[in-house]
Amino acid sequence: PRKEENLKQEKKPKTVKPKSEPKPKGEAKQDKKEKEQDETKKDEKPAVDPVKKKKAVIKEGGKRGVEIEGAADMGGLQFFCTSVDEPEGDIELLLESVKAMNEKSDPTDEERKGGSGHVGKMVFSAGIDQLAMVAYVAEEKQAECSCQEWLLKGLSLFGGKLVSASKKYCQGGIA
Secondary structure, eight states, X not given: OHHHHHHHXXXXXXXXXXXXXXXXXXXXXXXXXXXXXXXXXXXXXXXXXXXXXXXXXHHHHHHHHHHHHHHHHHHOOOEEEEEOSTTTTOHHHHHHHHHHHXXXXXXTSSSOOOOOTTSEEEEEEEOSSOEXXXXXXXXXXXXXXXXXXXXXXXXXXXXXXXXXXXXXXXXXXXX
């Protein structure tokens, strides 16, 4: 008797859904365009808060400064080339990153930052539109190396342009 009940429950009548009417060609194209637009919106990155972005740039720069300081202490490093990711090709943010690298390091801090102000450096950051470059030469090294000449040499290899120059910091980019 129980088997018969189970068989009766399994054999329920099938419900047939009514077919939707085909859409006119114009509407089908619109739907397709809307789907493509939705997909491109998914691919785009959401807008980033500039304050959070700057904080991330400074944090990355501070960490990189500690790494450069360690390398300089071990091997007598005077000039160094490196890259950072967070500025994403933004020259102003890259300058902030380099300044964070050069900050005086406080050994009592839980997380050390900066400390490589005595090392000359050329720092790169690649973005979608350009490669940003910032050169830094410490005051004690300026007799040996001109910041502007150093950056111009790097920029000239790939047709880049100088954006600003001073004795300590020079900025440029390659589009």
